[in-house]
Amino acid sequence: MLQQRPDVRRAVEADRVHKSVYTDPAIFDLEMERIFERVWIYCGHESQVRKPGDYYTLQIGRQPMIMVRGAEGEVNVLYNRCPHRGTMLVGDRQGSTGEFFRCSYHAWTFHTDGKLKNIPMMESGYEGTRWTRENPDCNVKRAARVENYRGFVFASLAADGPTLQEYLGPAKIAFDDMCDRAPAGEVEIVPNCFRVIQNSNWKIFLENQLDALHPSVTHQSTGRAAHEVELDIAKKTGHAPLSYHMLSAFATVTIDQWDNFQTLNYPHGHCILTGYMGLRPQDRDTLDYERVLAKAYGKQRKEEILSTNIHHVLLYPGLSVQSPLQQLRAVRPLGVDKTLTEIWHFRLKGAPEPIYRRALAYYNLVNSPSTMINADDLENFWKCQQGLTADGGEWVSFHRHYGHDIARDGMVETAPGMGTSEAPMRNQMKAWAEFMDKA
Ligand SMILES: [Fe+2]
Structure with a gap:
């Protein structure tokens, strides 16, 4: 018997989407066919x-x-x-x-x-x-x-379509930024990853990646606890390790500050969140690293590399990359309400060991089973999925700062001071609707 195809056109509007895109198994099947089994x-x-x-x-x-x-x-x-x-x-x-x-x-x-x-x-x-x-x-x-x-391997199950570089467009900066930070110009994998099963739809995870509104709320208690310890250590020793700052930033960076960052939204659903958590301190390890980098590239190029202003790059539909911290999350949807993420991190070839240790600390602090950051998010993802399955409403809202997006050169950027805009979610769903509409 021929199964009825879901009507995906009616499910996506410019500023909201129907809940069925997160909960309908028939839509999930169509996503696998028309998105994951076609694109890079x-x-x-x-x-x-x-x-x-x-x-x-x-x-x-x-x-x-x-x-x-x-x-x-x-x-x-x-x-x-x-x-x-x-x-x-x-x-x-x-x-x-x-x-x-x-x-x-x-x-x-x-x-x-x-x-x-x-x-x-x-x-x-x-x-x-x-x-x-x-x-x-x-x-x-x-x-x-x-x-x-640059060492990152992609496959497409469709014979036709844009080349990988055409598909990634400006979002390939994720890999350039990561590799350029290595004095040898390339990275190597650290051969184990965290594998996390999320009891939620894959899009809920992707929407969270550039959601600058959520850290100060979702991760507030974790960030505050880290900040208290950070202050205590600083009082006793004069200096708290950077790893405390990596956690406390979730609470100490205010929503106003997040609004100062910007999102850049590209075709095919790719998005960038600019800004950075102040992870370029002037400690000895960083200065040693900067010297090695200057030797490899020259002073001017080193400055350019280290001032690349990226917090997070989302490469739709299956990857989010934090290039300044050499980590990425690959998304493998398993079912309409089950998603596997593989979280990997990388070594900068030619960089001093302490720089790797720093990236490793961040990797563990936000992703390991013993951190609260990942647990905070996972609980919200599950609650989203549960709430969306209920009959309390039909639509998911992406209205924040809608109407203020600035279109230029084939992309859309958020207006200044609107870093917490839901423009990245709107951009993802726009791409989703385009992919899903192609038989
Ligand atoms: Fe989060």
């Missing part, structure tokens, strides 16, 4: 698969995929599926498959570019059948397109 989705960093045969598995939309380093050094992205009976070729999240994949069910083998290597007893078993070596169905299916920008 972040797979991972090339340093996750250093040697030929190294692989990492991930989900693109509803598809289990393998990112694998090929024999020629290229990074391939394959469907995690043996063409024989459909068995997943690898069951582990990551590892090395050596020179080839070997299906654990009937020992069919495949090269790391997906091409069939061998079927046991092929001559005797398949003579006269359609199953010949020349039949492309004998190979493991590959993602239609794979591209790499």
Whole structure:
């Protein structure tokens, strides 16, 4: 029976969206088909698969995929599926498959570019059948397109569409900013991530990423507690470690200050939140790092790099990047009310160790299971999902500062002093409606 397609056009208006976009399983299926299984989705960093045969598995939309380093050094992205009976070729999240994949069910083998290597007893078993070596169905299916920008690997399951750089547009600054901060011009992955299951729709998470209105509310008690300890330590020792400031900023940066930041909203749903939590102190570690950076790039370029004014970049629909702190969150929707996020962080190649320690501290302070920051957000996400499922109303409001957005050069920026605008949410839903409208 043909299923009725949901009417997504009526669900999105310029300043509000219907709750069904967060709760309707039919809309979720359509999102997987028309967004996640078409556009460029972040797979991972090339340093996750250093040697030929190294692989990492991930989900693109509803598809289990393998990112694998090929024999020629290229990074391939394959469907995690043996063409024989459909068995997943690898069951582990990551590892090395050596020179080839070997299906654990009937020992069919495949090269790391997906091409069939061998079927046991092929001559005797398949003579006269359609199953010949020349039949492309004998190979493991590959993602239609794979591209790499500064070490960050993306795949698209659609053969047509913009190139990765065309798709990312100005939002690719997320990767430039992160890599340029490394004296060697590149980063490498720290090979473990936090994996967090959120009991909420994937869009609720993305909307939160550039929501400058929420930190002073959601994270107020956590920030205040950190600030009290910070002041206490400073009183006793004259100086509290920067990590306390990273937490206390959630409470000490006021809503007025957040309003001084700006959001930049680009086509395809990408958004940037400018501003920065004052993480360029003049301590010895920072000054050492600045010297190394100046040696690598020259003084002027070093200044340019360190004054890049970004807090957060959202690369729609599956990635949010905090480049000055070398971390990113990849979004893997699992169901209409269940979302996996993988939170990774990176080392700046060539930077002194204390700079890595600082990024690691931030990474743990906001994401680890023992921090309150992530827990604060997760509780709100779950409460959003629960509330939206109820009959208390039909619409979600994105009216804040609506009508004040400034359109220029194909993008929309928030008016000065309106950093807490809901423009990023409006921009995401505008892109969502455009993607969903394309059959
Ligand atoms: Fe938050």
